[in-house]
Amino acid sequence: MKAITKFTWLIALIICTASQAASAQTKADIFNKKVPITWLGMDFSQMRFIGSEAAYKANGELLNTEFVNKFIPAWANLFITEPKAYNVPRASHRDTVHFAFKVTEAVNSALTKDFFTENANDFSTLKEKDIVDIIKNYDFQGQKGIGMMMIVEGMSKATKTAGAWVTFINMNDKTVLLTVYKIGGSRGFGFRNYWAHSWYNILKDFSDDFDTYKSK
Numbered sequence: 176m177k178a179i180t181k182f183t184w185l186i187a188l189i190i191c192t193a194s195q196a197a198s199a200q201t202k203a204d205i206f207n208k209k210v211p212i213t214w215l216g217m218d219f220s221q222m223r224f225i226g227s228e229a230a231y232k233a234n235g236e237l238l239n240t241e242f243v244n245k246f247i248p249a250w251a252n253l254f255i256t257e258p259k260a261y262n263v264p265r266a267s268h269r270d271t272v273h274f275a276f277k278v279t280e281a282v283n284s285a286l287t288k289d290f291f292t293e294n295a296n297d298f299s300t301l302k303e304k305d306i307v308d309i310i311k312n313y314d315f316q317g318q319k320g321i322g323m324m325m326i327v328e329g330m331s332k333a334t335k336t337a338g339a340w341v342t343f344i345n346m347n348d349k350t351v352l353l354t355v356y357k358i359g360g361s362r363g364f365g366f367r368n369y370w371a372h373s374w375y376n377i378l379k380d381f382s383d384d385f386d387t388y389k390s391k
Contacts, residue, residue, distance in 0.1 A: 204352075219327050223329050278324075281316070297329065301328055320345075323342070355388060
């Protein structure tokens with residue numbers, strides 16, 4: 176009976192230890208280069224274009240209905256086709272990262288909202304607590320460990336900038352480990368390339384400031 180009791184206790188201890196390890200991703204792990212990072216892509220569920228749709232159409236730049244099916248996938252693809260420019264490993268100070276685009280693809284492909292607003296104050300309205308709430312409702316599709324994504328908030332042609340939250344998540348328990356708001360300047364020809372430069376600048380800026388976020 177004692178042997179059975181000891182064996183049962185040992186199994187319980189192993190299960191408990193494994194469970195703790197599975198959820199034990201911390202902010203410190205973001206800055207530990209040995210800890211893997213999974214790039215989840217860009218979330219446009221909170222995004223707003225600042226300005227009227229008519230003004231964008233007048234420049235031949237965008238139809239609201241094209242945004243989800245045409246431009247979001249085109250930007251996501253840049254992280255694969257142009258990895259030296261849209262360099263997630265550099266931004267997260269890793270040699271390599273895993274990719275799991277389908278996590279954000281599922282969110283983006285379901286969007287049906289009107290993305291336009293003429294209120295310039297709508298460019299940036301989210302707070303860290305809002306990012307926490309967004310992540311709580313995410314489906315990480317079985318991914319574990321630390322995930323990294325950009326949650327895009329505003330895109331303004333008037334200021335030639337886009338704003339996004341670079342966010343690290345413990346996907347085991349859907350907690351935000353670190354989220355930082357960044358603004359990136361835009362330039363270039365064509366709608367896709369013009370705004371793609373913002374994503375490049377946001378990642379580069381985050382990479383340059385990476386070590387400062389240890390104490391954030």
